[in-house]
Amino acid sequence: MNEIEILNVSSKLSIDSLEENEKLKIEIEIDALKKTFSKFSNSSDKLDKLLGLQRCVFDKAGLGYDEMKNVNHFQNFFIKKSEPKMSCNYCGRIGHVSISCFYKNNRYYGKTRKVWIPK
Numbered sequence: 860m861n862e863i864e865i866l867n868v869s870s871k872l873s874i875d876s877l878e879e880n881e882k883l884k885i886e887i888e889i890d891a892l893k894k895t896f897s898k899f900s901n902s903s904d905k906l907d908k909l910l911g912l913q914r915c916v917f918d919k920a921g922l923g924y925d926e927m928k929n930v931n932h933f934q935n936f937f938i939k940k941s942e943p944k945m946s947c948n949y950c951g952r953i954g955h956v957s958i959s960c961f962y963k964n965n966r967y968y969g970k971t972r973k974v975w976i977p978k
Contacts, residue, residue: 949957957963 944953945956946953947955947957947960949960949963955961
């Protein structure tokens with residue numbers, strides 16, 4: 860019986876030593892993960908600080924320009940083109956062309972006959 864007890868105790872000790880080794884490995888891995896996480900969180904905080912310290916693109920103070928106060932940064936850079944004004948070649952009025960001219964297409968307007976005279 861003595862040998863059986865010795866084997867049981869030795870097996871328990873070996874199991875305990877394996878568990879302790881696993882615990883140590885897990886603790887080492889946890890420490891490594893904590894270090895990488897702390898590096899990540901510190902770097903993200905530093906990035907936030909750097910982004911907070913940036914100047915506006917249009918702020919040229921320190922380059923010989925006056926400080927930018929009350930400046931509209933988002934102004935319209937593109938000006939809309941004015942629509943072309945159509946004018947009729949027949950009657951000379953603005954707003955239509957000769958194809959849709961009321962005076963040209965109206966049969967009852969201007970019963971006079973128009974003759975082309977070369978100059």
